[in-house]
Amino acid sequence: MLWAQRIALLALGVGLLGVTLHLIRRRRLREEYAVLWVLTTLVVLGFVLVPSVLFAVARWLQLDHSVLLLFVVFLFLMGILIHYSVVISRHSECEKRLSQEMALLKDEIARLRDEMK
Amino acid sequence: MTEPEDRAEAGPALDLGDRRALAIVPALNEAEVIEGVVRDLRRYAPWADVLVINDGSADATGEVARAAGARVLDLPVNLGIGGAVQTGYRYAWSRGYAVAFQFDGDGQHRARCLEDLARPLLDEEADLVVGSRFLKPRGMTAYGFRLVGIKVLAVLLSCVVRQRVTDPTSGCRAAGRQAIRLFATDYPQDYPEPESLVLLRRHRLTIREVPVTMRRRRAGQSSIGLWSGLHYMAKVVLAILMDTVKVPVRLEG
Numbered sequence: 001m002l003w004a005q006r007i008a009l010l011a012l013g014v015g016l017l018g019v020t021l022h023l024i025r026r027r028r029l030r031e032e033y034a035v036l037w038v039l040t041t042l043v044v045l046g047f048v049l050v051p052s053v054l055f056a057v058a059r060w061l062q063l064d065h066s067v068l069l070l071f072v073v074f075l076f077l078m079g080i081l082i083h084y085s086v087v088i089s090r091h092s093e094c095e096k097r098l099s100q101e102m103a104l105l106k107d108e109i110a111r112l113r114d115e116m117k
Numbered sequence: 118m119t120e121p122e123d124r125a126e127a128g129p130a131l132d133l134g135d136r137r138a139l140a141i142v143p144a145l146n147e148a149e150v151i152e153g154v155v156r157d158l159r160r161y162a163p164w165a166d167v168l169v170i171n172d173g174s175a176d177a178t179g180e181v182a183r184a185a186g187a188r189v190l191d192l193p194v195n196l197g198i199g200g201a202v203q204t205g206y207r208y209a210w211s212r213g214y215a216v217a218f219q220f221d222g223d224g225q226h227r228a229r230c231l232e233d234l235a236r237p238l239l240d241e242e243a244d245l246v247v248g249s250r251f252l253k254p255r256g257m258t259a260y261g262f263r264l265v266g267i268k269v270l271a272v273l274l275s276c277v278v279r280q281r282v283t284d285p286t287s288g289c290r291a292a293g294r295q296a297i298r299l300f301a302t303d304y305p306q307d308y309p310e311p312e313s314l315v316l317l318r319r320h321r322l323t324i325r326e327v328p329v330t331m332r333r334r335r336a337g338q339s340s341i342g343l344w345s346g347l348h349y350m351a352k353v354v355l356a357i358l359m360d361t362v363k364v365p366v367r368l369e370g
Binding site: 095096099100102103104106107 | 170188189190191192193194196200203204207208211306
């Protein structure tokens with residue numbers, strides 16, 4: 001791997017780690033996501049420090065190492081996006097239920113208030 | 118709201134016995150017409166309690182409906198038609214209503230039709246009764262592309278539920294206890310009218326259509342253009358196809 005490539009990847013890894021740490025310190029990231037992004041950072045740094053792993057896998061799959069890298073990144077992003085779609089769906093379901101419960105409870109309170117009068 | 122035919126007769130008496138009926142009226146920014154809708158219901162369906170679901174309106178819909186004599190549930194945020202109607206079904210289920218009607222808050226439905234909807238339910242001939250505009254020629258209230266779209270949907274839906282459906286988008290309906298229970302637990306969000314028929318079928322509940330007439334909506338409201346109409350169709354068709362593969366939920370209570 002060219003030194004320029006390694007430096008670029010190193011900058012990317014360090015930058016990602018910095019952003020993740022910042023978000024954790026500010027409590028803007030939940031633990032499960034913090035773990036995910038720290039692990040991602042470590043994988044990126046791993047490629048920089050021990051690129052021979054990448055080359056070995058690429059040789060085994062008979063792919064160019066850049067194609068393999070692209071493929072891995074693509075799969076990773078797909079996984080994350082599907083996961084987020086699931087999370088968003090779950091949240092909107094929760095939000096719907098909470099809103100409905102809230103409207104029903106408000107009505108219940110009004111009813112009780114009327115009875116007490 | 119003030120068509121001459123509406124003044125012709127007073128509210129007919131429907132014999133519910135000791136069963137209670139609820140009219141669920143979803144409304145979003147309908148302050149101008151909601152009073153007429155509630156009055157229409159109280160006049161022609163006095164045997165039903167009126168429950169307006171105020172779906173996060175920015176105007177005075179809730180206050181106007183209360184003043185007109187309806188019970189109003191105010192949703193804190195806008196949930197869309199599916200979430201709003203489901204709130205009504207949850208209310209109906211927990212309060213033991215035997216019959217729950219759906220009745221649009223925009224004034225296009227006629228309260229006089231509710232009696233015809235209720236009858237097959239009370240005779241236990243169906244779990245859900247849908248008011249169809251297309252069972253009698255006089256009831257036709259859709260034109261052009263809209264009509265074509267409804268026809269295409271009707272054919273698709275008829276195939277999916279293996280029963281003739283003529284008015285897949287009708288929001289004028291009556292649900293019995295089993296359908297209320299199902300809808301309180303699981304009600305489609307995006308295109309609830311056609312989708313809920315698939316849902317009912319998957320839970321082995323029965324559907325019946327009866328003829329109703331509807332008013333034409335006020336100008337501007339129903340003017341869906343050709344492209345947005347096609348877009349709508351594509352999404353509804355996809356939603357219906359997805360509904361056919363969903364695993365049925367387990368019902369509460």
